[in-house]
Amino acid sequence: MITRRTFKAMLSALPALGLLGATAFAQDLRDITFVQPSPSAINSFPVFVAIGEGFFEEEGLNVRVEAINGSGAVLQALSAGQAHFGRPGPGPLIAARSRGVDAVHIYNVSARSNFGIAVPVDSDVQSVNGLRGLVIGTGTADGAEVGFARNVMTAAGMVEGQDYTFLTVGDGGPATAAFLNGEIDAYSASTADTAILNQRGMAVRDITPAEFGRFFGNGIATMGETIRNDRELVEAWSRAFARGHAFALDDANREAVLAHLSAGNPQEGEDREFQSALFDAVRSKTVPPEGSPHLGWYPAEVWQEWQDALVAGGEIAAPLDDLGAAWTNEFAEIGYEAVGE
Template sequence: MTISKRSFCLVAAAGALLLAAPLSPSSAQTLKDITFVQPSPSSINSFPIYVAISEGFFKEEGLNVRVESVNGSGPVIQALASGQAQFGRPGPGPVLNARARGVDVVFLYNMMVKSSFGIVVKDGDSFKSVPDLKGKVIGVGTADGAEVSFARGILSSLGMQENRDFTFLTVGDGGMAAAAFTRDDISAYAASTADAAILTYRGLKLRDITPVEFLTYFGNGFAVMQSTIDKDPKLVESFGRAVVRGQEFAADPKNRDRVLADLKAGMPQENEDRDFANALFEQVLAKTIPLDASKGWGYQDPAHWDRWHKSLVETGSLKQPIPDLPKAYTNAFVETWNK
């Protein structure tokens, strides 16, 4: 079976858009119905939610969670602001842009604590850090993709200049990237999470050498409206506690078979090929492991928010700095969730 990043996305998009936790007649009267909205139809990218549903963690918190999928973080925030959903999984950039427009959305839980992009090398190669790639060829999927800007930023920060200290080579994704590695056309690859999963699925053992300071450009996490926090903090506590249990359960290797079954129950078509689903899940899971485990699941480092904020202003994504940046996120529930 040939899988490319494009075909994977098409398969995922064909998945079911709704998922409701199974309820017994006796429990249906006691559970509180809530809606969680995600930016794409993927059980793997929202794995703590789907695991918490299937393993009964939400039910134990008195919650019946329905999942709805939309197209992108913008519609996620719109669903929250309109009251159509209580919780969602947007990215940090859209959250800050929404707040700049006066939308009081709050990032509640940092799920994808590491960047969705990275510079990877073959596990057996001698490259230990990015400076070791001086004079080498770095593969990219497209000439102008987001991964190119990400990799160029890393290399530039280390004083490495394109076409002098390194060369980008457009090799495509999936099988073409795997072939480029196998032929030694490239020494490294600027990869997204899906890219890395496809290469792993094709038998390449990879090692991420992205500098830690760039990994902290975190990705999507769980968000809520400030009004929900104010009116029903117990709901926020219950939701986050179940999410933490789902994430901890999924991170334990001995639970892998059950986790993959939970994900397939949520999105059967995305998980048709078990080996590929497992490869993608491993890549996503790796991005969710906290940089500092002592802080607990969901913790948000203010310095990482400052870095995101500064980057968005410098690139023009935000027209001007947000005066109340600390109000864009909260760690108020992290300790309670992780008890």
């Protein structure tokens, strides 16, 4: 395999007449589309690091990132063939599979729950039980944060539409406005969303029961057809992505990582102190829990818990015929081997 460093050396050694050949070589990269459920580069940091460090390029891939609205939209893009890889939540993916969408999770990015239910710091609500009869805001109508909050509320013995309601308000500024206007009493938020609310002056605190920390969040998904018919692509993606993830976890690479994230989303990089703090918060959720063999690994028992919660909450009518087909650890293992090289 020709690495990025080798390729650059080749370019510098080429005479002027050979530049056309070099251009042709560069154009041999395969164009790949990755869709993420929000514009944040930090939430998808391994992708932007792998792009910036040339790990995808070394695998022969030119990755284009597109931001769309929520996990439901990510899964629609994948199933429509508009993207090769995406980062949906496990709840929406299970729900999509119940409707016949053959999407498969291949890498557990948010190995620790990256969602929580937050209330204003001065709210009288001290636990999820205090949300009975109240309104919970969400960033999207069908994103992973909705399924997560529904799971939490179901476990507390409450039913959507009877004991509480959801209201889609967006994230960032719109969520802050919804709190200030009294439209919502709580907000189902990702780690990034909570940090942004606090940064915008809307101080909030998390009231999610500790036991929900085991519910991993969004991960990398592709279509089953892609795995079956284009396995080399999935393996190449997995190697580059895992290398980007491992690179970003090493504090020695911090400045390079933040620079790559700024390139991916310049607005997030305008306030370097905030960007750095948000990256720390998001990165911490991607460190596998104790007992996990490597980065990206999925625990089967938590997939079962996710499905049980979706059935209990009425989000799917019945368990999937084959829950194991919704996820695999084989490509995370391939990525782990690449990191060790």
